[in-house]
Amino acid sequence: MANDNEILKRIKEKAGVAMNKSSDFDILAQSIKDRTNESLGVNTLKRLFGYKTEKVVPRLSTMDIIAQYLGSSDYETLIKELGDDADISLFTPIDCIEVRDLDKGTQVRIAYDPNRVFFLTYLGDFKFIVNEVEGSRNIQKGDVLTITQLAVGHRFVVSHVDRDGLDLGAYESAKYRGLKSVELIG
Numbered sequence: 001m002a003n004d005n006e007i008l009k010r011i012k013e014k015a016g017v018a019m020n021k022s023s024d025f026d027i028l029a030q031s032i033k034d035r036t037n038e039s040l041g042v043n044t045l046k047r048l049f050g051y052k053t054e055k056v057v058p059r060l061s062t063m064d065i066i067a068q069y070l071g072s073s074d075y076e077t078l079i080k081e082l083g084d085d086a087d088i089s090l091f092t093p094i095d096c097i098e099v100r101d102l103d104k105g106t107q108v109r110i111a112y113d114p115n116r117v118f119f120l121t122y123l124g125d126f127k128f129i130v131n132e133v134e135g136s137r138n139i140q141k142g143d144v145l146t147i148t149q150l151a152v153g154h155r156f157v158v159s160h161v162d163r164d165g166l167d168l169g170a171y172e173s174a175k176y177r178g179l180k181s182v183e184l185i186g
Contacts, residue, residue: 006086007078008049010070019049031069038065059096096151097182099126107131110150111181112174119185120145138171145171153178 008019015031017024025042032040040062048058048066058066060075067078082088097108099122106122115135120128123144130143139145144162156179158171174180 005088006082007066007070007088011066014070019051022046022051025049025051032065036065036068038068040065096149097184099148099150107185108150109181109183109185110156110179112156112179113177116173136173138173150182151179152182155179 011028012019015024015028017027019025019028025045028045029040029042032038032045044058044062048062063075063078067073067075070078072078072081079086079088102108102122104122104124108120108122108128109117110120111117117132117134118130118136118139119132121131122128126146126148128145128147130139130141130145133139133141139158139161140163142163145158146160146162147158149157154174155172156174161168161171
């Protein structure tokens, strides 16, 4: 963890704790809750500060809460306020689609190596129909996929593949590098 990270420095100053022992993160979590009325888990905060060695990139929603705690409206605004010279390299939020927040009919494009592209339409209840697929022999047009998470850098995990009413079971891909892109399309 870089000690000169500007966001981490500002969080420490605002919370008034050194962030070097476990109880400091309880204090920070409560301070964030008190100032923003939003909750961040102690383990999430420990990962942000490198107190836990687990390498997880924070979600954008997490960074929006941190930005609010530091007095900005959202993470994008905070980055602009810090300027180009600020070290924020630790904080690169995941490009993620919250499936539970999608409206029925929303179209999504995902891609991962080697040359796999899926065009999906959300049906509701975490189910997507495959409109078009490039580069995959396992998933076909018309398959209905049950997906709970779509995030760049994470594996493509389908808990159920339904083909013509037959449950083919789970499907997992993009195991090594994760999804390359996840985007909502027109």
